[in-house]
Amino acid sequence: MAEFELIARHFSALAPGGAGVRLGVGDDAAILEAPAHRQLVMTLDTLVSGRHFFPDTDPENLGHKALAVNLSDLAAMGAEPAWALLSLTLPEADEAWLSAFAVGFRELALRHGVALVGGDTCRGPLSIALQLTGLVEPGRALLRSGARPGDRIFVTGTLGDAALALEGLLHSRKVDGALLRRLERPEPRLAEGRALVGIASACIDISDGLVADLGHICERSGCAAVVQAARVPRSAAVEADLQERGDWRPLLAGGDDYELCFTVPRQNIKALESSGVRCTAIGEIRAGSGVKVVDESGRELPSMHGYDHFA
Amino acid sequence: MAEFELIARHFSALAPGGAGVRLGVGDDAAILEAPAHRQLVMTLDTLVSGRHFFPDTDPENLGHKALAVNLSDLAAMGAEPAWALLSLTLPEADEAWLSAFAVGFRELALRHGVALVGGDTCRGPLSIALQLTGLVEPGRALLRSGARPGDRIFVTGTLGDAALALEGLLHSRKVDGALLRRLERPEPRLAEGRALVGIASACIDISDGLVADLGHICERSGCAAVVQAARVPRSAAVEADLQERGDWRPLLAGGDDYELCFTVPRQNIKALESSGVRCTAIGEIRAGSGVKVVDESGRELPSMHGYDHFA
Numbered sequence: 111m112a113e114f115e116l117i118a119r120h121f122s123a124l125a126p127g128g129a130g131v132r133l134g135v136g137d138d139a140a141i142l143e144a145p146a147h148r149q150l151v152m153t154l155d156t157l158v159s160g161r162h163f164f165p166d167t168d169p170e171n172l173g174h175k176a177l178a179v180n181l182s183d184l185a186a187m188g189a190e191p192a193w194a195l196l197s198l199t200l201p202e203a204d205e206a207w208l209s210a211f212a213v214g215f216r217e218l219a220l221r222h223g224v225a226l227v228g229g230d231t232c233r234g235p236l237s238i239a240l241q242l243t244g245l246v247e248p249g250r251a252l253l254r255s256g257a258r259p260g261d262r263i264f265v266t267g268t269l270g271d272a273a274l275a276l277e278g279l280l281h282s283r284k285v286d287g288a289l290l291r292r293l294e295r296p297e298p299r300l301a302e303g304r305a306l307v308g309i310a311s312a313c314i315d316i317s318d319g320l321v322a323d324l325g326h327i328c329e330r331s332g333c334a335a336v337v338q339a340a341r342v343p344r345s346a347a348v349e350a351d352l353q354e355r356g357d358w359r360p361l362l363a364g365g366d367d368y369e370l371c372f373t374v375p376r377q378n379i380k381a382l383e384s385s386g387v388r389c390t391a392i393g394e395i396r397a398g399s400g401v402k403v404v405d406e407s408g409r410e411l412p413s414m415h416g417y418d419h420f421a
Numbered sequence: 422m423a424e425f426e427l428i429a430r431h432f433s434a435l436a437p438g439g440a441g442v443r444l445g446v447g448d449d450a451a452i453l454e455a456p457a458h459r460q461l462v463m464t465l466d467t468l469v470s471g472r473h474f475f476p477d478t479d480p481e482n483l484g485h486k487a488l489a490v491n492l493s494d495l496a497a498m499g500a501e502p503a504w505a506l507l508s509l510t511l512p513e514a515d516e517a518w519l520s521a522f523a524v525g526f527r528e529l530a531l532r533h534g535v536a537l538v539g540g541d542t543c544r545g546p547l548s549i550a551l552q553l554t555g556l557v558e559p560g561r562a563l564l565r566s567g568a569r570p571g572d573r574i575f576v577t578g579t580l581g582d583a584a585l586a587l588e589g590l591l592h593s594r595k596v597d598g599a600l601l602r603r604l605e606r607p608e609p610r611l612a613e614g615r616a617l618v619g620i621a622s623a624c625i626d627i628s629d630g631l632v633a634d635l636g637h638i639c640e641r642s643g644c645a646a647v648v649q650a651a652r653v654p655r656s657a658a659v660e661a662d663l664q665e666r667g668d669w670r671p672l673l674a675g676g677d678d679y680e681l682c683f684t685v686p687r688q689n690i691k692a693l694e695s696s697g698v699r700c701t702a703i704g705e706i707r708a709g710s711g712v713k714v715v716d717e718s719g720r721e722l723p724s725m726h727g728y729d730h731f732a
Contacts (some may be wrong), residue, residue: 128731138494138625139463139464150452186450195464199467234470241463361460405539
């Protein structure tokens with residue numbers, strides 16, 4: 111494994127430093143020190159080749175995306191990112207691949223103040239395990255469980271672009287560059303998540319599709335949601351596709367958006383308006399259970415059932 | 422992936438709770454609170470099927486070992502374990518396999534006060550990514566870098582059993598149960614690591630073999646080590662094998678021992694003796710670089726060169 115140790119060193123040299131790092135890569139473990147009066151927000155995800163990404167995905171994009179999807183979890187909690195541990199399993203010691211991966215990873219890490227403090231590399235089928243730690247004021251994290259009947263439902267950005275791009279790739283169609291970028295270089299909504307602390311009653315990032323992820327909020331909060339399909343924000347590309355095919359799934363059930371879906375009590379709507387968070391109201395929390403999507407005349411879209419399993 | 426979500430729930434239900442856990446499995450991330458005046462010690466490792474373990478390894482043993490090898494990293498730092506995040510990649514949703522894995526994991530986790538607070542499961546080639554966080558008093562962690570000329574070198578337990586067991590399995594020989602247990606259910610030396618805080622000048626766990634891992638201490642400390650081969654503690658089985666084959670490699674360069682190798686300044690030897698840590702003196706730190714292994718007449722064992730790459 112000597113060649114992998116070289117790669118690990120090559121990679122660690124690319125890692126930006128950060129606050130609270132007492133000992134980084136090179137010992138049995140990293141030593142970190144959190145500021146006083148902060149809770150730790152921790153997430154670990156593995157991306158597997160052929161399942162979460164195409165084996166021939168551009169490694170620079172993959173380095174970006176591996177970090178982005180984990181940062182998106184911190185954004186959904188309203189946490190400020192701090193430290194990362196990365197475990198790379200690679201079929202061979204390919205320095206060119208790794209160097210490109212590190213460029214994509216590092217660019218995003220620097221932008222959000224994430225320090226890579228440890229991890230390992232080993233040989234095997236390509237997969238990427240990434241653990242992130244973020245910081246949040248005690249008791250202030252955004253949870254999935256805080257939504258209450260009467261709360262308004264919002265999303266950041268636009269939905270469906272990544273799903274449309276993925277569908278194009280799967281059918282070997284030419285995919286527009288801007289659309290592809292939404293799939294391959296998602297931007298985690300960290301600033302938005304931080305700004306929503308104290309305003310939103312519940313929050314989740316949209317990785318499995320709006321209906322499924324809003325469903326998680328409903329489940330954990332013990333309530334129902336009604337979404338106005340027409341209000342769900344979309345790009346011109348997704349709108350054109352919707353007009354052409356009449357298929358709501360990329361917009362409502364597509365994965366990989368990494369936008370935030372959150373709920374806001376009525377008394378906090380003014381605070382949301384002055385927070386600077388760009389978002390769109392799409393519906394309302396009600397008593398009951400499950401997610402109902404309705405058209406402009408209030409009729410439930412029949413094809414919404416089973417969307418949980420589309421992704 | 423609905424079946425995998427079921428498995429995740431099944432697994433999280435088996436996870437023991439622990440101190441400082443404000444929010445465990447079930448949201449976008451876990452929320453943890455460290456006690457005041459503690460540094461965090463963090464490690465992430467991936468075990469890949471066919472590389473770090475045999476694909477048909479008993480899942481209960483594998484659950485134990487995945488946690489044990491990571492706990493061993495915390496032991497080497499003198500840290501007290503706190504929280505774990507587990508990411509399991511499985512070729513199929515095999516509840517019997519996972520249930521047995523969870524039994525092995527949980528038994529060890531309960532014994533050492535580790536709370537499983539998050540992670541994920543997904544489908545793919547079998548691998549296990551595990552992230553652990555431990556706690557240590559500020560500035561008191563045991564590092565690889567503190568050894569100085571004149572320090573004595575010690576190891577806990579006996580070395581070589583796991584390597585001998587692995588060699589037997591690789592050659593399809595019948596392997597004695599006690600030997601196999603050393604390979605498949607290693608016991609992380611957490612109590613020993615904690616007891617060595619303030620006594621040892623440097624410490625590492627032996628995962629790649631004594632010569633390689635002591636070499637890491639030398640490299641990070643900027644010094645050399647001389648080891649008396651005859652003094653390296655071994656079981657009757659390893660001694661018998663050594664007498665029979667004259668091959669020092671299982672003892673000196675075998676991996677998977679998960680004993681601690683540490684250095685102690687002369688003025689701390691009395692404190693070590695009264696610490697209750699069961700260990701054996703095997704050599705001394707000198708000025709220079711590299712690890713030299715000598716026989717009883719002081720001659721360097723010639724075959725030691727290249728042992729770094731045996732594992």
